[in-house]
Amino acid sequence: MKELRKIKIFVLVAFAAIGIMTSKSPVNAELASSSYERPYDMEINKECGFEIRIKTNNNYVVKFSPDKTGVYNFNYYLSCTEQQDDKKYISLYYYNGNYDSIRYGNLEVDSEHKDSMYCVAGHTYYVVYCRYNTSNTFNIDCAVSYGGDIKIEPELNCSEYYDGPLIDLNQRKGVKFDNNSRTLELNNYSGDGFYFCVELKQNYLICDINEVLPKDYGITIILKGKNIIKAWKDSANIIGADEGISLKIIGDGSLEWEDTTDIRNDQWYYPSDYYASIVSGKNLTIDGVKINSIGITAPGEIYIKSSDLHLSDMVKSGKELSISNSKVVVENTLEDGSAYTLDSTNIQITGSDIYLKSNRASALIYSYETCMLKDSNIHLISEAFIPYGTTNSRDLISTNNIDISNCDFVVEYLDDNKVNNSTEYMLHNLIFSAYGKFIIKNINLIIVANDSIINAIVDEKDDADNKFEYVIFEKLYYQDVYDVNMSTVKIIKTSSYDIKGYNLKLKNDSYNYNGEEIKPEVDLNGLMEGMDVDIKYENNIDPGKGRVVITGKGKYTGKVVFDFVIKGTKPSAGDKTFNNVAKKGTIISDGKYKYKVLKTGSLDGKSIGKVSVIGFKKKSLKKVSIKSKLTINGVKYKVTAIAKKAFKNNKKIKTVVIGKNVKKIGKGAFAGCKNLKYIKVKSKNIKKLLKKSGYKGVIK
Template sequence: MKDNLIKSIEKMIFMLICMIALTGVGYVKTAAAISDDHIFKTIDFKKGEKVTIPIRPGKTGVYCIQFTKVCFSGTYSWYNQEHEAIIENSSLYGDDFRWIEDFYMVAGKTYYIEFNPAEDIKATAELSFVSADMEPEITVYNTENDERYFEEEILENTIPGINWDKKNRKLVLDSVDGPYNIRFGGNRNYYGPNYDIKDFDKLIDVTVEIKGENKLSIKGGTSSFWWAIETAGPYSLNIIGDGTLDVLVGSNGSMISGRDVVIDGPTINFEFDGDFERYREYICAYRNLEIKSGTIFAELRPRFMESSYFYRTEYYLYYEVFRADNISFENTNVIAYYEDFPSDYEGAVYAYGIFYAYNDINIKSGMIFMVANEKVINAVDENAKRITDLYAKESICTCYEDKINISDNTLIFKGKPIDINNFDISLEQDEYKYDGKAKTPKVIINGLEEGKDFTVSYEDNVKPGIAKVTVKGIGSFWGSKKLKFIISGRENTKEGNTQSYDGIHGLQLSSIFDDGKLIYKVTKEGTLDGKTAGKVTVIGLKKKSLKKVSVKSLLTVNGVKYKVTAIGKKAFKKGKKLKSIVVAKNVAKIGKKAFAGCKKLKSIKIKSKKIKKFVKGTFKGVKKTCVIKVPKAKKKVYAKKIKKAGFKGIIK
């Protein structure tokens, strides 16, 4: 009895402590638990009186919770089974008719919704089952006129260039041009259901393939935040392809965002559309950002700020390009172009690094260009050191946990202007056939624009020969680089022509000639002064009646020497009377089906020791009675390779 009395006193003391605690935070009451498709009674909500509703779903999936015939105001929170907050103190949005939210929940678990109304209200609450999964549904929003395209319309190819494969969760963008925001949400709700990431063993993959040249113009519409491509759910966003995506920025959203984001392959350009001050990163992952390959160009414009965040009342601020908990980066070129702040401004400037992470940044390889004036670079350095206390090289990164690794395989360039020779520069096409017209191949410098960042001029680009291209940096870039391309053709590319085409070289590249027995093609030009020997490939028989062929090591045409380095594909195919072939010492390659159809062939003598591979099918049609003789020093190696290529005869 004494023990019971002590327990009663302890219980009373505990209840008293709880009551005292509750007076400080507002009274909390718990409503009856609800489950699948259960309509429970009207609840009287009192201002400042928190109400917690436990929810125990009978099956896994998305549930809709709605309160009808009420005008809501106040906040709500959502907790998982461990009472960890998934949503905390979010505003209650409603109207005179209902407040509605979707939640993904797992059978067997208990979830809690806590309401903190700002007024006395009565509401009828209903829980209804919506869907058994969190499969992504695509919505495209026209940010210019606020028109929305839902999945049913997109599946009918309503928008040219946007193709959605729902089964494989793959979106293909092929030559799209419009003011579109693309969002992957869950089920019927544009913003996607609320969910607890702990309820998923792995994220659901969503793929976006970039083909051709695409342009998304993000105008902003009637909303302050719009994105180019975004996922709203437990999804991993994978952006792949070899195309180009230009994003014209006219809003403050993260242009590409998701819980996990992977970028592998495409060229992505972020440029401003009009006079817009930006204060968000371009690519954001709420957890992991992995950049595997491609090129990313980002135009960064400073925003004039009036606050005391950086211990100043006024300053210009540049935001980062990438933001995530964890960032992995490799095999990618990044060009961060920092617009200058007003020239007459003498106040403070602050800037984050190109990469911003909470946990760690791992940069394995690639080229990173910070195109900025000295004051901006110093601002980035100082801000990085203020947060992470790192050296200047690492100031391209801002990381609160100081876990930054930049491999020696990474090239980093800072300044304005930057030497254009630091970029990978190529031509869209490097060989043309002569037709009497000027050839002007497009110069490709991923991330840079001709006319704005560099100029192009051409020389000797009409007649056959070697044409020259000069690329010069302008604006924020300096220096020049010369490229070459070939114009082949004219009369001396015709069979039988053996004249010099420029007074320096002998036969032009790709010229075709013969020596009376065999037909050759020039694969490397030789010079008349004898300093450079050319190269040729045997491509056929001039005389089909030949019984014996001896491929020479060296030819001389008009005083120019040419090494015979290869026997081309199907070179002797029409030699139905051939009985013996000798392959000289300079031949390093024999093409597929080179001896095909030589049914009377009795011997092939190979003098060359330079052949690394015999292609399968080289000896197709050659009878078993044929004998192949090879150099003694190469017999073991050659015999194995020749047999592998399909020859079934004798090898000596």
């Protein structure tokens, strides 16, 4: 180390005794986790040497902004110049420019230590030296040298759990893994979990893995059939990926977590990435699958599309949480569970059923920036009373900017015995809370609670500060925008759980006979099928009068019955000819869409017809779902095409799902559909055709 000292520049620090001899103030742990410009004590950008003397319990931060890409060697020697106790080391941390930890370790007294870090020119890194719980004075001598540029070679590995032994995926029954495409297929798999990580062949290097992996680097997981994964020992992870690796879970199967550890009842349990069932190292996409697990977390974006999720803890995203056309149930029943059931910087929910429950009084939906809820049913269950003087968020939906439209809410409170008084308990303050933009239009809100809570509810108030009132909409004097159109807001306050008073209704009460079961869609006004009510159908195949029976479930009681009509004539059993079936070129309908017959089918099922979708029969639809097969008037057809200009200039359409039998899409089929943002394609080789259809959005 003596030779290395010849190139050093001296920066002496005696924090407590003589002050700091640098232009920046030292950083502490609180500042290090903030989002603004990081404080630092010294800045370097190339080969150099420096010496640091640390005399108090504090951090010393070196900002490193290299002028060349390559490997930089940090050669250390630590000495103890004033020994007051037996502690003989300090802690050492390497961070990237976002202050995400890259590596940490210790420097031992009277020993040399070398760290080699791969750095990218123009990027920022921080090296933090920490002295804790000691009265000793330490001297750090460091020389930084450039070792040249090298080719970084990452290698994908998999183990059963974080930092566990590596496994051969293809040795497991029900598992196929293609390393080239990074695709994992689970087909009725039952067994241990999967944790993916990237190791460098140059394993001695300290490296920010996000700098060496492609931005879209990730694992695609295809679910087929029913898959059951066991949690490993003291962790609840079933599928995980290390930093820099995104996960995409698709298919038509399901995934369940088998609790063999009883981890959520462990006295040390605290919700985190370590205990979430599905953990992504970057972004996470869940599309078209059914998942039953503890929680889901990712440091980046989370996209949940056309899926059915039942979780027992939380969904946590570091950047954006987007839920579309999905059912998401989160039942957090632990006293010490996660503070929020949905947690992200930005939250966007469209066309979905959301059921969130917590035994604790806290924000169920929490976003740091924006919360946008559109065309969804949202059921929130929480305690209404919290201990007096509580400083945590007391609002069910808490964000900076809120934008809600065309949603049905049920807000249900669990409290039956607590009293609203000034010494023990106080009410939650708000249902909706926003300090920036506050925009709410066209919502139905049902509040279910005991009479003491109902009597304390105030619909709208300026600057609510009474701890013993429950305000639904609060207008703050410092809000950027307050736009709550009360004429479009319908509020029901009730202590009854009888569903007869919940304004349930059928969305359509007349259908055309098609030879298949007809299940009319029910507007549940925020209640959730399977959780709050069960729905059964009677006489719903043949022409005549059908019936929908809705029965309360759990706390919900009562029964609501609706009748609907099935129009048309059922073909006689002996009619096996083509005489009463639609000929080629005929326009037919299933009640929602109009079709042109491309090939005539037969009533006996020996000949399957073919049809092309030519447009809507029911023009109020916002979602287009084109089936792969259908039956009209007893004849089976494959849907093989979407006609020219079929949905042109339709401004109501928001999402489209195209069945697997569609082979042709006519020119301009989706031209001018300004609100169409997403098309899911189940048919192969037609993505190129969508470009000719006039659609320019996302295709999956």
